[in-house]
Amino acid sequence: xxxxxxxxxxxxxxxxxxxxxxxxGYSVVVADDLSTxxxxxxxxxxxxxxxxxxxxxxxxxxxxxxxxxxxxxxxGKIIVSESMEKPLEYYDxxxxxxxxxLEVLVKYKIDxxxxxxxxxxxxxxxxxxxxxxxxxxxxxxPYAETKYAGERLxxxxxxxFNMRYVIFRYFNVAGASLDSTNGxxxxxxxxxxxxxxxxxxxxxxxxxxxxxxxxxxDGTCIRDYIHVLDLxxxxxxxxxxxxxxxxxxxxxxxxxxxxxxxxxxxxVERVTKRKLNYIYVDRREGDPASVLADCSKVRSKxxxxxxxxxxxxxxxxxNWRKNKNSI
Ligand code: UDP
Numbered sequence: 001x002x003x004x005x006x007x008x009x010x011x012x013x014x015x016x017x018x019x020x021x022x023x024x025g026y027s028v029v030v031a032d033d034l035s036t037x038x039x040x041x042x043x044x045x046x047x048x049x050x051x052x053x054x055x056x057x058x059x060x061x062x063x064x065x066x067x068x069x070x071x072x073x074x075x076g077k078i079i080v081s082e083s084m085e086k087p088l089e090y091y092d093x094x095x096x097x098x099x100x101x102l103e104v105l106v107k108y109k110i111d112x113x114x115x116x117x118x119x120x121x122x123x124x125x126x127x128x129x130x131x132x133x134x135x136x137x138x139x140x141x142p143y144a145e146t147k148y149a150g151e152r153l154x155x156x157x158x159x160x161f162n163m164r165y166v167i168f169r170y171f172n173v174a175g176a177s178l179d180s181t182n183g184x185x186x187x188x189x190x191x192x193x194x195x196x197x198x199x200x201x202x203x204x205x206x207x208x209x210x211x212x213x214x215x216x217x218d219g220t221c222i223r224d225y226i227h228v229l230d231l232x233x234x235x236x237x238x239x240x241x242x243x244x245x246x247x248x249x250x251x252x253x254x255x256x257x258x259x260x261x262x263x264x265x266x267x268v269e270r271v272t273k274r275k276l277n278y279i280y281v282d283r284r285e286g287d288p289a290s291v292l293a294d295c296s297k298v299r300s301k302x303x304x305x306x307x308x309x310x311x312x313x314x315x316x317x318x319n320w321r322k323n324k325n326s327i
Pocket of ligand 1: 172190191192193195207208209210211221222223261284287
């Protein structure tokens with residue numbers, strides 16, 4: 001059985017992916033410092049090391065004790081607004097953290113790595129078209145820039161040390177497990193779907209929609225929303241691809257469907273059959289008008305297709321929040 005080390009495996013995307021990897025026959029070791037992740041999110045079938053990947057000595061211990069075949073590096077900081085406030089922390093976590101991981105991989109001759117990157121590397125460059133992997137990157141905040149730096153760091157390290165990699169640029173990830181036992185555990189989420197559901201459930205008073213004057217069909221921003229379970233399954237297929245000996249590559253992971261923020265608010269009302277209290281306010285700084293994926297490459301090379309709809313995403317997050325609140 002192949003043994004995968006998942007850094008950040010207690011986080012939202014990491015923990016769903018750990019479960020999916022185990023369900024598909026991989027064994028998994030999780031490394032997470034629990035700074036934003038939660039131990040309760042880690043699948044009980046995985047082995048867990050509580051440590052910070054920027055601490056190279058502690059991180060190396062895993063490779064002394066476990067036989068690791070490949071690494072999925074999800075650990076990192078992911079909040080755009082926070083990255084504007086704390087750029088040094090973002091470079092430290094996302095660039096120095098990855099550099100430490102790569103140094104250890106080189107030392108222990110681990111030759112396969114998957115890396116979580118982001119569609120925000122495209123900045124405003126996919127305004128009037130879907131982003132392909134060839135769309136020029138134009139990061140507009142430290143979060144996106146540190147993720148792009150990570151992509152390049154992996155590329156050059158892999159070329160020099162004979163490693164292979166798969167990098168995913170995630171679009172807007174949302175949703176929860178279908179049995180409502182795992183979902184986004186962040187206390188004060190900044191994302192639209194969790195915020196809309198929190199408002200429906202009475203945890204927030206009103207949903208603020210940021211900006212109604214964008215050059216889009218209804219004036220609100222367009223995004224491409226992907227279910228966390230579809231994303232988790234993509235990681236399994238990416239891992240299979242690496243173990244088949246396929247060449248290094250980078251893929252967009254989205255659904256190629258764009259929804260405006262107003263459409264999200266309306267969909268939340270339709271799916272939950274409840275009235276959502278929402279108002280339009282000023283734009284939020286740094287929001288591109290439209291971010292939409294072209295996923296031809298991942299469809300043809302990994303044979304991956306998203307299975308879940310926007311309604312599935314909204315309903316699973318809603319059920320997860322209801323379930324969490326009733327515990
Ligand atoms: N958004 C909003 N109200 C919220 C949260 C988000 O209007 O409470 C908007 C945001 O301005 C953007 C879209 O919803 O246009 C998606 O934002 P989110 O934070 O979910 O993801 P992002 O695309 O920023 O990664």
